[in-house]
Amino acid sequence: MELLELADHLYTGELPIEAHHPFASSGQLAEVQPGLAFVDAFANSAAVDTPAGLVVVDTSGVFHAKSVHETMRRWSSSPLHTAVFTHGHIDHVFGVDLYEEEARANGWRAPRVVAHAAIAERFERYRFTAGYNAVINQRQFKAPGLRWPTEYRIPDETYRDALSIEVGGETFELAHDRGETDDATWVWSPARRALFAGDMFIWASPNCGNPQKVQRYARDWAAAFRKMVALEPEVLLPGHGLPIVGADRVQRALTEGADLLESLVEQTLALMNEGARLDDIVHAVRAPAHLLERPYLHAIYDEPEFVVRNIWRLYGGWYDGDPSHLKPAAAADLARELADLAGGASRLAARALEVAAEGDLPLAGHLAELAAQAAPDDRGVHAARAEIFGARAREEASTMSKGIFSWAEQESRMKTEGAT
Numbered sequence: 001m002e003l004l005e006l007a008d009h010l011y012t013g014e015l016p017i018e019a020h021h022p023f024a025s026s027g028q029l030a031e032v033q034p035g036l037a038f039v040d041a042f043a044n045s046a047a048v049d050t051p052a053g054l055v056v057v058d059t060s061g062v063f064h065a066k067s068v069h070e071t072m073r074r075w076s077s078s079p080l081h082t083a084v085f086t087h088g089h090i091d092h093v094f095g096v097d098l099y100e101e102e103a104r105a106n107g108w109r110a111p112r113v114v115a116h117a118a119i120a121e122r123f124e125r126y127r128f129t130a131g132y133n134a135v136i137n138q139r140q141f142k143a144p145g146l147r148w149p150t151e152y153r154i155p156d157e158t159y160r161d162a163l164s165i166e167v168g169g170e171t172f173e174l175a176h177d178r179g180e181t182d183d184a185t186w187v188w189s190p191a192r193r194a195l196f197a198g199d200m201f202i203w204a205s206p207n208c209g210n211p212q213k214v215q216r217y218a219r220d221w222a223a224a225f226r227k228m229v230a231l232e233p234e235v236l237l238p239g240h241g242l243p244i245v246g247a248d249r250v251q252r253a254l255t256e257g258a259d260l261l262e263s264l265v266e267q268t269l270a271l272m273n274e275g276a277r278l279d280d281i282v283h284a285v286r287a288p289a290h291l292l293e294r295p296y297l298h299a300i301y302d303e304p305e306f307v308v309r310n311i312w313r314l315y316g317g318w319y320d321g322d323p324s325h326l327k328p329a330a331a332a333d334l335a336r337e338l339a340d341l342a343g344g345a346s347r348l349a350a351r352a353l354e355v356a357a358e359g360d361l362p363l364a365g366h367l368a369e370l371a372a373q374a375a376p377d378d379r380g381v382h383a384a385r386a387e388i389f390g391a392r393a394r395e396e397a398s399t400m401s402k403g404i405f406s407w408a409e410q411e412s413r414m415k416t417e418g419a420t
Contacts (some may be wrong), residue, residue, distance in 0.1 A: 003030035003040055007242035010203075010295055011249060017295050022203035022241035023399065025064060029071050030243065032235055033192055037075050038243055041068050043091035046196055046237045048189065050168025053081030053109075056099075057187050057196040058092040058239065062149055065095030079108040081167050084174065085115035085155065086198025086239060087181040088122035096153045114165065116176050117158040118183035126150070136212040140403040177224035178217035180207045186224065193234035195250070200224060203241025205292065205299040206261060209306025210400060216310050218261045225258035241296070253296050260291045264304055268311040277321030278312050301399045335373035345375035349384035356388050361395065364388045372412065379416045386412035 001009075003026070009015040020026070025042040032038050035049045041064045047056045054076060060068035080099035086092060099111050126133060127150045134148040157163075163174040173188040180199045187196035199207065200221065208216040229251055236244040236253065244250050267285040276284070287304035291297050312320075319326060328334070339345040352367035368385040375381050386409045393405035 003028050003038070003242055004032070004245065007244065010242065011244060013295055017203070017298050017300060020242065021300065022238075023301065027067055027071060029075055031075070032237070032243055032245065033194070036192060036194060036235075037072065038237055039068050039071050040242060042240075043089070044237070044239055044241075045072065045095075047072055047076070048167075048170060048172075048192075049076045049078050050081065050170050052168030053079045055082045055084070055167050055170070055172060056080060057084045057237070058086055058198065059083055059095035059099075061089075061091030062094045064091070065098065069095050069098045079103060079106070080111040081109070082112045082114060082165065082172075084172070084185065084187055084196075085113065085119060086186065086196070086200075087184045088115070088119040088126075088152070089181070089199065090126075090149060092198070092239065093153060094149075112157060113153055113155045114157045114159070114163070114174065115155040116183045116185050117160055119155060119158070122181070122183050123152040123154070126152070139407040140210075140212060140400065142403055142406055175224075175227070177220055177227070179221035179224055180216055182215070182217070184224075186228065188228075188231055188233070193232070193247075194237065195228055195231065195233040195235065196237050197228070197239060199239035200228075201236060201238040201241075201253070201257065201296075202301065203238060203296050204301040205287075205297050205304060206257060206307070207302040208261065209302050209304070209308070209310040211306050211309070211404070212400075215314055216307075217314065218307055218311055219265050222258040222261040222265070225254045225261075229254045229258070244296070253294075256291050256294055256297060260287055260297060260304075261307070263288055263291075264307050265311055268308050269315065272312065272316055278309070278316075279320065279322065281312065282308055298397070300397050303398045303400060306400065332373045332376075335370040338370055339374035345371045345378055345381050348374065349378075349381040352388055353384050356391060361388065361392050365392060369408075377415070379418075382412035382415035385409075386416060 006020055023042060026040045029037055029039045037047045039045045041060050043061050045058050045060045045068045047054050059065055083096050096113055103110050130148040130150050134146055138144050138146045161176055165172050171190060174185050176185055186198055186200050206221060208218045208221060233250050234247045236250045244253055268281055271281045282305055285308045292299055339348050342348045348367050348371035352364045356364035365388055368388045371381045372385045389405045389408040393402050396402045
């Protein structure tokens with residue numbers, strides 16, 4: 001099935017979103033308009049072929065850039081004039097070197113890279129935390145061999161709030177808004193009525209709460225959606241997932257994305273202003289169910305519950321309102337004390353399995369984790385922990401939850417097998 005036909009079936013619900021997960025990669029190219037190409041990859045790449053050369057919005061990632069480049073080259077042999085990085089995540093900013101090699105070989109003008117000014121700080125942070133980022137992405141994507149890069153293509157030109165560039169007679173308007181990242185850029189082509197959204201739109205509930213990543217900005221993100229709607233785009237090209245074509249469809253998708261984020265912000269802040277604890281807020285705030293049912297807003301990557309925690313972190317800091325968490329005992333000490341009270345770590349683990357059998361996997365997870373911290377070398381305890389977190393992973397829909405619970409399961413499987 002052609003990409004645009006598939007996109008249509010996903011939007012209307014004729015096909016479930018599982019038929020093409022937004023983080024899948026078919027590698028196919030669709031010419032959305034004459035001279036406008038879109039490559040469906042783990043992180044997408046879009047290009048406009050102008051008389052002066054290509055303008056490419058995102059060049060894909062460290063693992064997919066070569067194949068994306070090859071696909072793009074089957075569509076156009078024009079030299080790369082300008083690459084725009086919508087943000088600094090590593091699935092979007094590799095591959096410029098492939099175009100630069102072509103430029104050197106053919107005597108072409110060297111490509112220009114444009115991005116938001118904050119991208120430099122992101123790349124610097126990635127170098128400082130390469131080991132940490134490797135671990136959390138191994139866990140999130142179940143990719144045990146993943147290694148985090150430390151060398152990045154630094155932009156030739158940066159901007160702060162907005163930038164208009166002209167290439168081959170076509171104008172591209174770059175706008176900055178904080179959303180998933182603090183260095184986000186979205187691109188507007190007025191002549192084509194085309195919006196290059198980057199990860200501002202990913203065919204899923206906005207990735208605004210990732211529990212293992214840095215701060216995200218729900219209120220700013222919603223405001224960005226409203227700005228996009230005001231432009232009346234007719235084509236939306238996302239950072240992940242497939243194009244949305246048609247002014248009414250684009251408007252609805254962006255408006256409902258804003259509605260979802262605004263609802264979470266408003267509910268969370270209202271409870272914070274009443275003095276509620278984080279735990280109370282997390283269990284009280286609910287995203288509008290009708291929005292989560294939209295094919296482009298399913299919670300299959302991030303989750304609204306995690307967005308609530310990120311809103312708290314932005315406006316309230318890290319203290320969650322529970323005084324025992326301010327200067328807590330070591331987790332292992334607390335676990336051993338509770339295990340002793342319960343009759344031993346094995347009894348805690350057995351109770352965890354009982355609770356899981358009764359259908360309360362969240363509570364079972366607490367008990368299993370306490371048992372494992374109290375008796376970290378007990379294979380029977382780890383067998384229970386593996387069973388419970390494996391069950392949790394199977395019940396979850398989001399990439400974030402599946403990754404963390406599966407990682408916990410694997411940790412304990414290794415313990416039960418005597419691995420180190």
